[in-house]
Amino acid sequence: MTDAHTTGTHGTGPFIAAIDQGTTSSRCIVFDKDGRIVSVDQKEHEQIFPKPGWVEHDATEIWENVQEVVAGAIVKAGITSADVKAIGITNQRETTLLWDKNTGEPVHNALVWQDTRTDALCKELGRNVGQDRFRRETGLPLASYFAGPKVRWLLDNVEGLRERAEAGDILFGTMDSWVIWNLTGGTDGGVHVTDVTNASRTLLMNLHKMEWDDKILSSIGIPAAVLPEIRSSAEVYGHAKGGILDGVPVASALGDQQAALFGQTCFAEGEAKSTYGTGTFMLMNTGGTPVNSYNGLLTTVGYQIGDKPPVYALEGSIAVTGSLVQWMRDQMGLIKSAAEIETLASSVEDNGGAYFVPAFSGLFAPYWRPDARGVITGLTRYVTKAHIARAVLEATAWQTREISDAMTKDSGVELAALKVDGGMTSNNLLMQTLADFLDAPVVRPMVAETTCLGAAYAAGLAVGFWPDTDALRANWRRAAEWTPRMDADTRAREYKSWLKAVERTMGWVEDEES
Numbered sequence: 145m146t147d148a149h150t151t152g153t154h155g156t157g158p159f160i161a162a163i164d165q166g167t168t169s170s171r172c173i174v175f176d177k178d179g180r181i182v183s184v185d186q187k188e189h190e191q192i193f194p195k196p197g198w199v200e201h202d203a204t205e206i207w208e209n210v211q212e213v214v215a216g217a218i219v220k221a222g223i224t225s226a227d228v229k230a231i232g233i234t235n236q237r238e239t240t241l242l243w244d245k246n247t248g249e250p251v252h253n254a255l256v257w258q259d260t261r262t263d264a265l266c267k268e269l270g271r272n273v274g275q276d277r278f279r280r281e282t283g284l285p286l287a288s289y290f291a292g293p294k295v296r297w298l299l300d301n302v303e304g305l306r307e308r309a310e311a312g313d314i315l316f317g318t319m320d321s322w323v324i325w326n327l328t329g330g331t332d333g334g335v336h337v338t339d340v341t342n343a344s345r346t347l348l349m350n351l352h353k354m355e356w357d358d359k360i361l362s363s364i365g366i367p368a369a370v371l372p373e374i375r376s377s378a379e380v381y382g383h384a385k386g387g388i389l390d391g392v393p394v395a396s397a398l399g400d401q402q403a404a405l406f407g408q409t410c411f412a413e414g415e416a417k418s419t420y421g422t423g424t425f426m427l428m429n430t431g432g433t434p435v436n437s438y439n440g441l442l443t444t445v446g447y448q449i450g451d452k453p454p455v456y457a458l459e460g461s462i463a464v465t466g467s468l469v470q471w472m473r474d475q476m477g478l479i480k481s482a483a484e485i486e487t488l489a490s491s492v493e494d495n496g497g498a499y500f501v502p503a504f505s506g507l508f509a510p511y512w513r514p515d516a517r518g519v520i521t522g523l524t525r526y527v528t529k530a531h532i533a534r535a536v537l538e539a540t541a542w543q544t545r546e547i548s549d550a551m552t553k554d555s556g557v558e559l560a561a562l563k564v565d566g567g568m569t570s571n572n573l574l575m576q577t578l579a580d581f582l583d584a585p586v587v588r589p590m591v592a593e594t595t596c597l598g599a600a601y602a603a604g605l606a607v608g609f610w611p612d613t614d615a616l617r618a619n620w621r622r623a624a625e626w627t628p629r630m631d632a633d634t635r636a637r638e639y640k641s642w643l644k645a646v647e648r649t650m651g652w653v654e655d656e657e658s
């Protein structure tokens with residue numbers, strides 16, 4: 145299915161093209177010098193669910209879609225490769241692929257970040273030492289979310305793969321590596337690289353040295369021969385070989401959430417953004433030193449521009465937000481479109497006493513509890529579907545509040561304002577609720593496609609299209625702002641009830657089931 149639109153041509157170029165290889169779709173956006181969208185093309189790919197908790201993507205389909213959307217965006221813009229100064233890459237993070245470097249064929253479907261098949265392996269790796277075994281080096285807890293354990297699972301479960309990997313015939317990559325390798329020629333000299341932001345999500349990179357960690361590699365059981373070279377987020381990795389952008393420099397790579405941080409121009413310490421899509425990811429720039437989290441957040445790389453020092457971030461990842469709205473639409477049939485949830489929820493004054501904690505695949509930040517499952521609590525005969533709709537929206541806002549609290553505890557920085565983006569930010573009630581629960585202003589920029597914009601900015605910096613980050617800041621314009629209206633007593637009372645509801649989710653899955 146192609147779901148694409150053009151938003152009108154700006155200026156005469158030159159331009160930067162950004163590829164966003166996301167969880168549900170791949171898209172390509174062409175930007176002009178003011179950071180405005182010139183053209184967009186987008187295509188969804190299949191979500192493969194072989195067993196409960198398993199989620200896979202066909203990487204060959206994804207690469208075909210990427211080529212199609214790049215061509216689509218360039219044709220819609222009415223330009224040629226000569227008008228494109230650089231290509232930037234951003235991608236769904238953690239999703240793990242192994243492929244044969246001689247044939248270019250994936251050895252298995254990609255294991256998607258949401259896939260929980262490595263829960264037992266992670267538990268085993270943490271036995272006696274705890275789930276924070278590699279946190280000091282990597283900034284991450286041992287969890288099925290991250291790439292390293294997924295690589296191990298593939299090496300253990302695909303017949304003969306470990307021997308081929310040890311012999312140097314197999315390449316590992318997250319989707320950035322897969323796209324860049326193919327874009328730069330594949331079996332005909334493709335470059336095998338990843339950037340520091342994507343590498344920081346593998347559980348395999350030492351966050352302080354920006355190098356693969358030999359000790360962790362041997363603890364998890366991954367041969368170094370499969371690994372890509374770790375590079376900065378903004379530099380020329382190679383040039384496109386073949387295709388509509390033949391010869392154009394491939395000049396940036398950032399995980400999609402870090403790209404959104406960059407696109408929102410959160411370049412100063414303490415600046416934060418939250419992206420509301422299928423899941424929600426809040427990142428705060430913490431400057432040049434990694435801040436350890438003692439409150440369930442991830443320490444991650446925000447970005448690194450060329451040979452400048454890396455900039456770190458704290459991240460709170462929420463697995464289920466927009467996907468809960470989809471669930472209300474597709475599984476429950478309570479609404480016909482995602483947008484309808486706002487109308488339904490606005491038809492009542494409050495949640496009627498109901499709280500919905502969507503721990504559908506356990507809880508991510510700040511709990512990291514694979515044994516949690518979803519609950520709706522506080523039910524009485526008074527509660528209607530409109531109250532549930534309200535509780536659905538409140539769930540996203542409360543989860544953000546919990547992460548914001550954890551960020552303040554870990555960083556010592558009080559959130560001055562939250563920059564938001566993503567599909568759910570078109571919901572005004574949700575945005576107002578968010579401002580109310582956070583007790584801080586919530587602001588949305590003119591260009592809501594911050595993920596692609598961030599990748600374009602990084603690529604543009606690498607080739608001198610933009611001189612520096614100050615030039616990028618000048619492009620950021622506010623489109624909407626919501627200020628808190630809730631009184632402190634109500635906020636405190638409601639927050640307490642929410643936290644009580646969260647407690648009810650824990651320990652639902654018994655050990656043997658997980």
Ligand SMILES: Nc1ncnc2c1ncn2[C@@H]1O[C@H](COP(=O)(O)OP(=O)(O)O)[C@@H](O)[C@H]1O
Binds near residue numbers: 466470483
């Ligand atoms: N008006 C709305 N209110 C609430 N949720 C919405 C609304 N519009 C879209 N969504 C949700 O936002 C998500 C899509 O946002 P998007 O940023 O495109 O996500 P992703 O990049 O993760 O695919 C979907 O999960 C959808 O349910």
Ligand SMILES: O=P(O)(O)OC[C@H](O)CO
Binds near residue numbers: 168
């Ligand atoms: O592709 P998205 O927008 O769902 O983002 C996925 C995240 O990168 C997962 O960590």
